[in-house]
Amino acid sequence: MNNFISASIIAADFWNLEKEFKELNKTKIKLIHYDIMDGHFVPNITIGSCELDSLVNKSKIGLDLHFMVENPDHIVPFFVEKYKNTTVKNITVHSEVCVNIKKLSRLVKKHGIGFGLAINPKTSINRIIENLKYIDLALVMTVEPGFAGQSLIKSCLTKISKLNSYLKKNNLDIPIQVDGGIKLDNISKLKEVGSNIIVSGTGIFNTKNYKKTVDEMDKIINEDL
Ligand code: DX5
Ligand code: ZN
Secondary structure, eight states, rough: OOOEEEGGGGGGGGHHHHHHHHHHSSSSEEEEEEEEEEEESSSBOOOOHHHHHHTTTTSEEEEEEEEEEEEEHEEEEEHHHTTTTEEEEEEEEEETTSSSSSHHHHHHHHHHHHEEEEOOOTTTTTTHHTTTTOOOOEEEESTTOOSSSSSOOOTTTHHHHHHHHHHHHHOOOEEEEEEEETTTTTHHHHHHHHHHHEEEEEETTTTHHHHHHHHHHHHHHHHHO
């Protein structure tokens, strides 16, 4: 499996999003991560379909939607209908609140979009393991969702390692995405436990040269151990 970096856009400079996109186009990132927060599932409200309308199809880099909302079963179908056949590549919802994972997964995949399932730091990895047949990616949060710029919670590494062993033992080719508090100085720890898609917000946007930062991150996440 090819490991890669994804940039979390809520950490970008929203005054200059066009410029930010141009800079991201120069890097090796394979996805732009888009955090949708509703003020209920998490104590913050971020961006939704208005902003997405401006960003979709503006770059060859695919968009990866991370829904931190209380009612994904209700909201996601509208987004699928609106953004099918666009640069939206994945839709990820939280296992803590998704009522019918099988039904939602079927709907998302039917429209050619990958379906991801996420767990919070305090949620058991078994929530992902018991739903593997429905998902295209597993998102293990490494901070409590809600804000960019937090520190990585180290205890989450054990869960990533457990999931990685399970996937290997069962010959399953499902990427493990990790999100929250990941920067150049700790990315090797994520690599060691078997992470495949590294989401980084402030770890990229708070640096001067995104291309250089992503090149270095990409090298670490793809090196042979
Ligand atoms: C947290 C979000 C993350 C966040 C990452 O709730 O899901 O995607 O923006 O930002 P950093 O890398 O700064 O923690
Ligand atoms: Zn996220």
